[in-house]
Amino acid sequence: MTKKRSGKGKHIPQRTCVGCRQVLAKQEMTRIVATADGVRVDLTGKKNGRGAYLHNLKACWQKGINGSLSTSLRRELSSEDRERLLTFLEMLPK
Numbered sequence: 001m002t003k004k005r006s007g008k009g010k011h012i013p014q015r016t017c018v019g020c021r022q023v024l025a026k027q028e029m030t031r032i033v034a035t036a037d038g039v040r041v042d043l044t045g046k047k048n049g050r051g052a053y054l055h056n057l058k059a060c061w062q063k064g065i066n067g068s069l070s071t072s073l074r075r076e077l078s079s080e081d082r083e084r085l086l087t088f089l090e091m092l093p094k
């Protein structure tokens with residue numbers, strides 16, 4: 001039996017964007033996490049809590065903020081959460 005070797009044998013972690021449902025390498029995405037003090041953008045990717053991933057694109061964040069994030073995180077977004085996410089969205093490319 002021969003085992004097929006792919007690439008350099010490095011495993012690239014992949015995640016599903018909750019905005020467009022595409023599966024992508026983790027590096028192209030931002031993690032959002034539901035913490036005790038609200039829904040936060042997790043730039044370290046290491047915060048504890050239920051997480052969801054979004055593509056670094058405005059359109060995907062908009063979809064996320066409009067509903068799919070709260071479904072994935074099983075948490076209603078508060079107005080503060082929304083504001084925080086929208087502030088982040090403003091810095092993203094279209």
Ligand SMILES: [Zn+2]
Nearest residue numbers: 017020055060
């Ligand atoms: Zn996306």
